[in-house]
Amino acid sequence: MVLGRVLDEKFATLYRAGKIHGGVFLGRGQEALSVAVGMQLQPGDVYAPLIRDQAGRLAFGETVLDAARTYMGSALGPMRGRDGNVHRGRPKAGYIPMISHLGSNIAVVNGALLAKRMKGQNGVVGAACIGEGATSTGAFHESLNQAAIECLPLVLVVANNQFAYSTPASRQFACEALVDKAPGYGVTGHSVVGNDLVQCLAVLRGAIDAARNGGGPQFVEATLLRLCGHGEHDDAGYISQEHKDSPLGRDCLKIAEEQLLKAGVADSDTVRQWRNEVVLEVDDAIAKVQREPAPDPYQEDWCALASRHLQETHSHLED
Amino acid sequence: MSITYLEAIREAQARALADDPRVFIYGQDVGAFGGAFKATKNLANEYPGRVIDAPISEDAMIGMAVGAAVEGMRPIIEMQFADFSTVGFNQIVNQAATLHWRTRVSCPIVVRLPSGGTSGSGPFHSQSMEALYAQYPGLVVMTPATVEDAYSMLLEAVAIDDPVIFCEHKYLYYHLKADRLPTEALPTGKAAIARTGRDLSIVAYSAMVHEALAVAEELSGEGWEIEVVDLRSVKPLDTDTVMASVARTGRLLAVGESWPWGGVTAEVVARVASEGFNLLDAPPQRLNAKDTPIPYHPNLWTVHRPTARSIAAAARQLLRS
Structure with a gap:
C-alpha cells in the first residue's frame, strides 16, 4: 500500500515537472482494496487490474521498474513505448494489460480461466477489477453472464468510488447497491467498505477462496471515494466537501495505519521507516529509468503481426 | 464423392480439432445443434468439451477467445453471421489485433464470418465485413473463393499466430462443390x-x-x-x-x-x-x-x-x- 502510494505520488510529481508524456492516473483512496486483491492472488492466477490498482499490481508481483519504465516511456519496459502509463502487463505471467474500453478485460480473464480448465489446471482464480462506471457497459453484462454460465473462478471486483471521471454514481445506475446485481447473474455477491484494509482483506479472501474452491464467480462491491482526480490533469472540483467529509472520504492508508497500531503489528516508527524505505526504492528506480533509452522510431519494426511474413508494406516512397 | 464449400469448412475444423489439442470452437448454436449452417455438424459429439455453445454475447465471445489464446489455446469463434461481428468489433480490433504489438504475446484466434448476400437475407444477414477488418493493423483477413481454399485456408488460419478474420461466403456454402479436399495449397498472401x-x-x-x-x-x-x-x-x-x-x-x-x-x-x-x-x-x-x-x-x-x-x-x- 505504502509503496503504491509513494510510487503514485512520484509519478504525479514527475508529471507536474513535465517528465511524463501522457496522463498519470492515481490509486489514492483505493490502495486498501487494491492490495487486498493483488496480495491474495497466487502464482498461476490471472489478474486484470484497472487504472487505480498500482498497489494491487505491486502486490501481485509487478516491479517498480516495470511501472516506472512504462510511465516514463523507457524502451526497456514491458510495453517499449508502444503503450504507456497504466496500460501495461505481462500476459504470460497472468497479468493482463488493460485496454481503455472498460469492461473488456473481464471476458479476457474468463478466457484465460476457461483455457486453464481445459488444460487441467484447477485451483486457480482470475480477478478482474473495474469501477462502478464499467458496470454500465455491455461488456460487463456479457462477461459476467458468461462467467456464470461457465461457472468460472472469476472474482469481479467493483471499486464503487462514486465517480466515473466526473459522472456521479447516481447517473450510472439506479439500483440501491451494485451488489444487488449479483443474484441476477446467479453469482455470489459481497460488499465491503473499500477504505478499510482489514475488512477488504477478509472479504477478498472469502471471495477468492470461494472461487478457488469451485464456488463459481464472485462479485465484490467495494464502496469508497476516489481521493484524487480522474487523472492528474483533473482537479476533481465536482467532488463535494460533503463527500470528502464522509466516512468514505477517510484515507485508507491512515485507517490501515491505525489498524496496525491497534493490533500491535507495527508502531508508528516502523510505519515511518517503511515509508522511508520505499521512498528510497522509488527514487532509485526513477533515477535508473531516467537514464534509459527512449524508443527509437528508426529501430522500431512497425510490424503489428507475429507472422512477420504477412505484414504488408506500404508507401514505397518512404523506403 | 463431392464436397461442398460448407462441408470443407466443417472438415477443416474437424481436422484442426483432431490434429491440435489447443483448438476449440466457441459460438452460438455450434454444439449439439451443429451451427446455424451446420458448419460444426457432429463436432461436439466427436470432440466432447471442445465445441462450446456461447451465449448471444459477441463481445464476450471474442474476449474469451483472446484470454484463451494468451493461455496458449487456438480458439475458432463462429459468428453466426458476419453482420453480428460488429457487436464484438471492439474486442477484435482493440483487444485481439493489438495484443501482439503491445505485449509480444501472440493472439492466434480465428473468427469465422459467414459473409455476403443470399437472396432474402436482408440488411442484417448479408454483409461483407472484410474491408472494415482489413483497415485495422494486426489482423489477417481471408476471403476464400473455392472449396479447396475454404479447407486449406481455414487450416492455415488456425496455424497462424495472429488473429485471422475468415470471411466464408454463404452463397458458396451449398453452390460450390469439389471432387475432393486439397492436399496442397498456395500460401496465405498469394493471389x-x-x-x-x-x-x-x-x-x-x-x-x-x-x-x-x-x-x-x-x-x-x-x-x-x-x-x-x-x-x-x-x-x-x-x-x-x-x-x-x-x-x-x-x-x-x-x-x-x-x-x-x-x-x-x-x-x-x-x-x-x-x-x-x-x-x-x-x-x-x-x-x-x-x-x-x-x-x-x-x-x-x-x-x-x-x-x-x-x-x-x-x-x-x-x-x-
Whole structure:
C-alpha cells in the first residue's frame, strides 16, 4: 500500500515537472482494496487490474521498474513505448494489460480461466477489477453472464468510488447497491467498505477462496471515494466537501495505519521507516529509468503481426 | 464423392480439432445443434468439451477467445453471421489485433464470418465485413473463393499466430462443390490466377470470383480474353500478382461485394494507379454493391450487388475505352 502510494505520488510529481508524456492516473483512496486483491492472488492466477490498482499490481508481483519504465516511456519496459502509463502487463505471467474500453478485460480473464480448465489446471482464480462506471457497459453484462454460465473462478471486483471521471454514481445506475446485481447473474455477491484494509482483506479472501474452491464467480462491491482526480490533469472540483467529509472520504492508508497500531503489528516508527524505505526504492528506480533509452522510431519494426511474413508494406516512397 | 464449400469448412475444423489439442470452437448454436449452417455438424459429439455453445454475447465471445489464446489455446469463434461481428468489433480490433504489438504475446484466434448476400437475407444477414477488418493493423483477413481454399485456408488460419478474420461466403456454402479436399495449397498472401487472359484483368475475391469467371466465359464468345485474379486474402493483399496481371492486360476492373466507399477494390485500384500507372491502357475501374443497406427482396438484391451481368457491362465498357 505504502509503496503504491509513494510510487503514485512520484509519478504525479514527475508529471507536474513535465517528465511524463501522457496522463498519470492515481490509486489514492483505493490502495486498501487494491492490495487486498493483488496480495491474495497466487502464482498461476490471472489478474486484470484497472487504472487505480498500482498497489494491487505491486502486490501481485509487478516491479517498480516495470511501472516506472512504462510511465516514463523507457524502451526497456514491458510495453517499449508502444503503450504507456497504466496500460501495461505481462500476459504470460497472468497479468493482463488493460485496454481503455472498460469492461473488456473481464471476458479476457474468463478466457484465460476457461483455457486453464481445459488444460487441467484447477485451483486457480482470475480477478478482474473495474469501477462502478464499467458496470454500465455491455461488456460487463456479457462477461459476467458468461462467467456464470461457465461457472468460472472469476472474482469481479467493483471499486464503487462514486465517480466515473466526473459522472456521479447516481447517473450510472439506479439500483440501491451494485451488489444487488449479483443474484441476477446467479453469482455470489459481497460488499465491503473499500477504505478499510482489514475488512477488504477478509472479504477478498472469502471471495477468492470461494472461487478457488469451485464456488463459481464472485462479485465484490467495494464502496469508497476516489481521493484524487480522474487523472492528474483533473482537479476533481465536482467532488463535494460533503463527500470528502464522509466516512468514505477517510484515507485508507491512515485507517490501515491505525489498524496496525491497534493490533500491535507495527508502531508508528516502523510505519515511518517503511515509508522511508520505499521512498528510497522509488527514487532509485526513477533515477535508473531516467537514464534509459527512449524508443527509437528508426529501430522500431512497425510490424503489428507475429507472422512477420504477412505484414504488408506500404508507401514505397518512404523506403 | 463431392464436397461442398460448407462441408470443407466443417472438415477443416474437424481436422484442426483432431490434429491440435489447443483448438476449440466457441459460438452460438455450434454444439449439439451443429451451427446455424451446420458448419460444426457432429463436432461436439466427436470432440466432447471442445465445441462450446456461447451465449448471444459477441463481445464476450471474442474476449474469451483472446484470454484463451494468451493461455496458449487456438480458439475458432463462429459468428453466426458476419453482420453480428460488429457487436464484438471492439474486442477484435482493440483487444485481439493489438495484443501482439503491445505485449509480444501472440493472439492466434480465428473468427469465422459467414459473409455476403443470399437472396432474402436482408440488411442484417448479408454483409461483407472484410474491408472494415482489413483497415485495422494486426489482423489477417481471408476471403476464400473455392472449396479447396475454404479447407486449406481455414487450416492455415488456425496455424497462424495472429488473429485471422475468415470471411466464408454463404452463397458458396451449398453452390460450390469439389471432387475432393486439397492436399496442397498456395500460401496465405498469394493471389491465384483463376483464369488467364490478355485483354482485361478482373480482380475479385470470394463469391465475386465466380461472377467474374462467368463474365470471362461470356466475353470469350465475343473474342475477349479476360484474366481473373482471385485475391484469396485481402490482407495481406498480393499486389505483385495483381500488378503482373495488369502488366499482361493493360486494363483493370476490381470487383467487390461490399460497399463502394473505400474498401478492397479502392485499395487495389490505388495500388495499381500509384505503382503501375504506366502499365495501364485505360483508367482503372471498380465495381461494388450500391451504397445502401442490403435489400431483402430478390428483385432489389440482385441489382444491389455486382453480378455477372453488371460486371460484363462494366468489362465491355472498359474494353472499348
